[in-house]
Amino acid sequence: MRLYHHTxxxxxxxxxxxxxxxxxxxxxxxxxTWRKNPDFIAINPANSVPVLIAEAGVPIVGAIPIAEYIDxxxxxxxxxxxxMPDYPLERAEVRRIIDWFTGRLDADVCRGLIRERVIxxxxxxxxxxxSPDSAVIRAAKANAKQHLTYLNWLAGTRNWLxxxxxxxxxxxxxxxxxxxDYMGEIVWQDLPAAREWYARVKSRPSFxxxxxxxxxxxxxxxxxxxxxF
Amino acid sequence: MRLYHHTxxxxxxxxxxxxxxxxxxxxxxxxxTWRKNPDFIAINPANSVPVLIAEAGVPIVGAIPIAEYIDxxxxxxxxxxxxMPDYPLERAEVRRIIDWFTGRLDADVCRGLIRERVIxxxxxxxxxxxSPDSAVIRAAKANAKQHLTYLNWLAGTRNWLxxxxxxxxxxxxxxxxxxxDYMGEIVWQDLPAAREWYARVKSRPSFxxxxxxxxxxxxxxxxxxxxxF
Numbered sequence: 001m002r003l004y005h006h007t008x009x010x011x012x013x014x015x016x017x018x019x020x021x022x023x024x025x026x027x028x029x030x031x032x033t034w035r036k037n038p039d040f041i042a043i044n045p046a047n048s049v050p051v052l053i054a055e056a057g058v059p060i061v062g063a064i065p066i067a068e069y070i071d072x073x074x075x076x077x078x079x080x081x082x083x084m085p086d087y088p089l090e091r092a093e094v095r096r097i098i099d100w101f102t103g104r105l106d107a108d109v110c111r112g113l114i115r116e117r118v119i120x121x122x123x124x125x126x127x128x129x130x131s132p133d134s135a136v137i138r139a140a141k142a143n144a145k146q147h148l149t150y151l152n153w154l155a156g157t158r159n160w161l162x163x164x165x166x167x168x169x170x171x172x173x174x175x176x177x178x179x180x181d182y183m184g185e186i187v188w189q190d191l192p193a194a195r196e197w198y199a200r201v202k203s204r205p206s207f208x209x210x211x212x213x214x215x216x217x218x219x220x221x222x223x224x225x226x227x228x229f
Numbered sequence: 230m231r232l233y234h235h236t237x238x239x240x241x242x243x244x245x246x247x248x249x250x251x252x253x254x255x256x257x258x259x260x261x262t263w264r265k266n267p268d269f270i271a272i273n274p275a276n277s278v279p280v281l282i283a284e285a286g287v288p289i290v291g292a293i294p295i296a297e298y299i300d301x302x303x304x305x306x307x308x309x310x311x312x313m314p315d316y317p318l319e320r321a322e323v324r325r326i327i328d329w330f331t332g333r334l335d336a337d338v339c340r341g342l343i344r345e346r347v348i349x350x351x352x353x354x355x356x357x358x359x360s361p362d363s364a365v366i367r368a369a370k371a372n373a374k375q376h377l378t379y380l381n382w383l384a385g386t387r388n389w390l391x392x393x394x395x396x397x398x399x400x401x402x403x404x405x406x407x408x409x410d411y412m413g414e415i416v417w418q419d420l421p422a423a424r425e426w427y428a429r430v431k432s433r434p435s436f437x438x439x440x441x442x443x444x445x446x447x448x449x450x451x452x453x454x455x456x457x458f
Binding site: 045046054055056058060061062064065066068069072073088089091092095096099100103104107150 | 274283284290298302321324325
């Protein structure tokens with residue numbers, strides 16, 4: 001399988017974690033969607049990542065369809081390591097949390113920060129113009145506070161985010177959190193329960209590849225790779 | 230079951246169509262999320278609609294988790310009328326289209342128009358301030374064009390949006406389209422394939438309740454309820 005992704009795209013990271021946890025071999029292809037590559041748009045007219053090229057060469061578009069596909073096709077062989085619960089009401093709670101972190105948190109916070117701090121740098125290096133818009137960055141930081149407070153509350157009231165067992169919800173949230181942490185947007189001492197939860201997810205083998213990834217022009221904060229931060 | 234919704238919320242309409250097509254009895258409760266009702270926020274901290282109160286009083290938050298829940302719990306009894314296909318790759322295509330219309334089209338177009346044209350009127354009637362922001366309306370209209378062109382292309386190349394049979398993807402798209410059509414945002418003569426497709430979805434019994442709904446201060450365009458428009 002092949003996954004079109006971008007290094008700091010939170011939904012792409014969620015797909016990478018799902019594939020790794022379900023032991024699916026895949027190759028990664030970096031897609032810089034702001035270049036509007038016609039070959040990629042032919043695969044996905046929405047010009048968004050992630051896209052998984054699955055069995056038979058069929059593209060699966062979007063982190064949520066990819067997660068459901070991986071679980072539907074590989075889940076039955078995972079036994080107790082399956083990351084979607086058996087019962088519909090519990091599955092609904094996992095999906096609610098995935099929608100929160102892969103949908104809202106990404107739209108309200110991550111995408112704006114990445115556009116202003118990473119994509120504009122890439123474009124400038126190629127002779128493009130446009131400097132970071134500080135109003136966008138301020139708005140994203142203000143939104144981040146609410147999301148992190150909610151994450152800390154969830155992590156403090158449950159063993160894992162959607163209940164007693166680790167689930168796809170934890171991977172979804174940790175994918176988004178890893179992007180914010182890379183950019184130094186998280187003050188961990190204010191978020192003790194979230195910190196303890198994130199340390200557990202971050203120490204999983206599926207997380208290693210994410211922690212070694214770098215984007216051009218923006219190094220991660222110093223504690224980004226530490227498992228004890 | 231009880232569904233918290235808003236009359237012109239596209240994701241809420243998608244949930245109403247799913248419940249009706251799967252023959253689930255439910256009561257509707259209008260939730261005006263801009264009032265920030267603490268009782269509702271206790272049910273759904275994201276303060277978003279739709280929310281379905283399911284068996285055992287457990288809230289299911291968001292149109293996509295609701296659609297999956299209805300299909301998982303009722304689908305096996307639906308036989309050939311089931312609105313999710315059997316095969317994982319086909320399910321992925323249904324989910325891609327749902328994400329397009331219930332996710333992107335709603336975020337890029339519907340929500341901005343409703344805030345400026347409907348919610349601000351409601352707030353003004355209660356002594357609030359704020360007049361419609363014409364820049365937001367212009368941006369939403371420009372985005373709408375691309376989405377409608379894509380819908381017309383999809384409808385022209387397939388029998389139903391995700392393939393040969395009607396699926397949840399058609400309900401998702403029709404829910405969003407019905408909101409834009411209510412507000413007079415669709416020039417149907419430019420979209421012959423989309424029009425033929427929408428006429429088929431609109432004539433389904435599940436659609437009737439949507440067509441009779443009205444919001445305060447904004448009447449639908451004259452062809453909104455016509456099955457032959």
